[in-house]
Amino acid sequence: MFLLRQVLFAGSLLGSLALIGCAGDGDGIQSQKMAAIKARGSLICGVDGKIPGFSFVSSDGSYSGLDVDICKATAAAVLSDPAKVTYRDLSSTERFAALSSGEVDLLSRNTTMTLSRDAAGGNALAFAPTTFFDGQAVMVPASSGIQSLKQVAGKPICVETGTSTELNLADRMRELSAAYTPLKFQSGDQTFAAYLQGRCVAVTSDRSQLAAKRTGFPNPAEHLLLPDMLSKEPLNPATINADPAWADAVRWVVYSLIQAEELGVTAANIDAKVADAKANKNLAQLRRFFGVDGDLGKQLGLPADFVVRSVKAVGNYGEVFERNVGTGSPLKLERGFNQQWRQGGLMYSPPFL
């Protein structure tokens, strides 16, 4: 019995020694991706490159958009320089192959999170928090006086055929037990052309898509997006399942932008806020958030002040949204679901503890 206790004691001692040893080397974070990114000195970010407001090359040759800002924030956190990003334009067919073959470190390309894309038996992706809650919506001319989807009943609706859009519309109209006449077209361009010619009173597509198309209309102000949502399209950045430490880092970089908005931290006032937090020991939450106290950054394998670097690079989530797709941009999208949770939206960051 005594012997057994001795052995157990020695065993547990050895075990804890081993744990200490583990924690000692490499700061406890084992991420091949992050090591590779640091060695390379640049983050390879997969974007679409052709989605208005989300990713495109502006006239001076630099990438811009909401998806692009996520790349920049991540690069700022990992490499402390938002410019150290190599962008890789990906089509929707090759995006997952490019991610799993390791050609890109991070996929920030309007990707809807679904079960099969997340599951290890599916695409085996690791999704960061949603950066844009998109969903299928319906657009009508303002002059039609239509306020909700129910009022479209009995009228023709333009829709692109062979897409999930068409099925979602049919499902929702059946739920509302409203008869309607679908006018089906082969391509998005034809669909919108028919709508503009007045062949249907409404056109349906993803909300961001409708907003983007509307900016090209002769009189954008004369077209309204109905509040109804026909489908859920949460768009999330993604990494691979195989590197959970890297996925964690990306996840909390995105959360840090959302949390910064909640705390009223912007790109403009962050220096003052950090100075405040350093001077005032009572601002415990801000001190942890900025990495003045605690080791939140270290636990992720990121610099202690990764939040400061990210927010300085692109601003908080609200600023990113407004700049790229919000009411101040040509896309003129309302915040909607993308509002902070306190304002009734879905943007909600878990605590930085």
Added chain:
Amino acid sequence: MASTAPLVVQASLLRRLQKELFGSRVDGLLSIALLAALLAAGLGFFRWALFQAQWAVLGANSTLFAVGRYPVEQQWRLWLLIGLLALATGLSWGLLRAFPGSGGVRALWPRNDHWAAAILAVLALWLPMALHLTPAIKVRWWGIFALLLLARWAAGRYGKAIPQTYRRLFPLLWPLLYLVGMVLISGGLGLVQVPPSEWGGLLLTVLMATFAILLCFPLGVLLALGRRSELPLLRWGSVIYIEFIRGAPLITLLFLGQNILGFLLPGGFSPDRVWRAAWVLTFFAAAYVAEAVRSGLVAVPAGQLEAARSLGLPMPLALVHVVLPQALRVALPATVGQFISLLQDTTLLSLVGLLDLLGTARTVMANPMFLGKNAEVYLVLAILFWSCCVALGLGSRGLETRLNPHSPSAQKA
């Protein structure tokens, strides 16, 4: 004959038009209807182009369309390259036109050249103004155009002073310039490296097309010879290669090159994806060129090779000096057709995420500042591609005339 021909043509033109368009009542009605439709379409187009279209999207993004995301501080290298190209073009133009290979008109400026120079002058003066380019860039374009004309004039005026032996070496300038251009574009030899991921627009399209065209031709000739070879390994190897490539759509092969190579090769060892795409284009075009060349080989009578062999020429020499010159002459039109479709195939690169001319256009149209300007952008793209293809076609027709043993100029020689 040569001096009276234009007059006869002009006089008979009206009569011929009258006969062909208004020969009978039905013909007349058809012609009027067609002309009215054409006129309406033309008017509609001009009304759109002059009053509705907003061409600012082109001027604002002209750098993007031309060179993509090439770093601004390194763009002087591209200007230097354009200058060198203008110089070489001017010299070649002067030497070719003022000294036709075999007799012909020995005028410093033949009539066609007046037209060409005038059209170039209008383009060079008007385009930079129309695109509202910055003064520095305008001046550069005008300087480059002046250089082109100056080189043309100098080569025509003083080309005679160059001994024939040196003048024969002159075409070697072009491959040399191609190598210099590659160094200028990509860097090395003391220049800052510019990774291929930052090349784009017209630069990338032209580079991809010329790279693939230059390399697929020798590869295609070898494959064609391999397919006609009597060695089973060579023959079957060529047959399998050609049939495999011709059996798969180009876009499949491009996807294969872009995404599967990453799985097959250890990380960091696979070439940059721009080069991967370039090699896929090359290997793809080589299979088609091989079939075009094989059609030429089949057209050469078997007696030609047998005669050459019986004269004691070894097989390689017999092929190079007797069979291939005849075969390639027959295969030329089909091969050039292949080159033209290769140039158009480069637009598929935008589907694998490369910013070629079409890819750049699509990303520009996604810029919220220029949303809905699709018609303007696509129209200019169409004109650019059409110009490139027509240039290739004209060049090949000129080459055909020069190589054709039955053409008048060749008979004089």
